[in-house]
Amino acid sequence: MPERWWWPVAALLLTGCIPNTVLDESKVRAATEAHFGSPLAPIDVGPIVLSGDHAIADWTQGDFGGRALFERGTYGWSLLLCSGDSIRRAENLKQAGVPDFNAGWIADRLAAAEAGLPPERLARMKRFVGTAADHEKYLKTLGGK
Template sequence: MAIPAKMKAIFETAEKPLAVSPVVVQGDWAIAGWTQEGRGGRALLKKKSDGWSIHLCSGDGLKQADALKTMGLSSADATALASKLAEAEANVDAKTLALFASFEGTVMVEGADNPGGHDAHGAHKDHGK
């Protein structure tokens, strides 16, 4: 799938492997859970003409349709995406879900695939220490 490959291309290094799962898609929007070196969160992605782009990273806020609507999703897409995420995460172990939830706040990442854009993910680097 293009989404894990995109996220790995941006954030993964040989020393810091990135796990991306589950990934759910609704229309031009997707949510991907990620973990890396004992940290984690969820990424909201938007499909553009040149492929998927990471819009922002957050924690449990991305599980709520109302929150997704404030991030620009239509009511129908927000509701469907939140439902798909709940279904996909029903099979995820509690430790991984706790890592997804541990992401504090919301970090805008739009444009992270541009040079220098890696800093948005790096803003989370000290979390959990």
């Protein structure tokens, strides 16, 4: 009799260990919209590429855009940095703290996902020059948080 209840309990415990990509993608989308969105300037988010505890979300807003690198932590998905084309390369992802395998996977999947985007959207994301790594400082310049 004790063996019968053991398997359902084990299955329930294991489901908490299996990542839910769809749920994570929606959380990264929401985090991107929260950081960059505005009722005055709607934001278009996607594609989003996830690997392990890291994700990149492409975003455009008006004539500009960029790519946001997120990391999953204790309290959910946090923005690490925002950049333009430079963050598309695995070596730059590694430099930002993404593990080797995940950096390669994200770079490859992002290239494949962006291959289907309109050239004008890619051009808007390319306009983000440099890397904004100190997001908290950026928020303070906006007078918030």
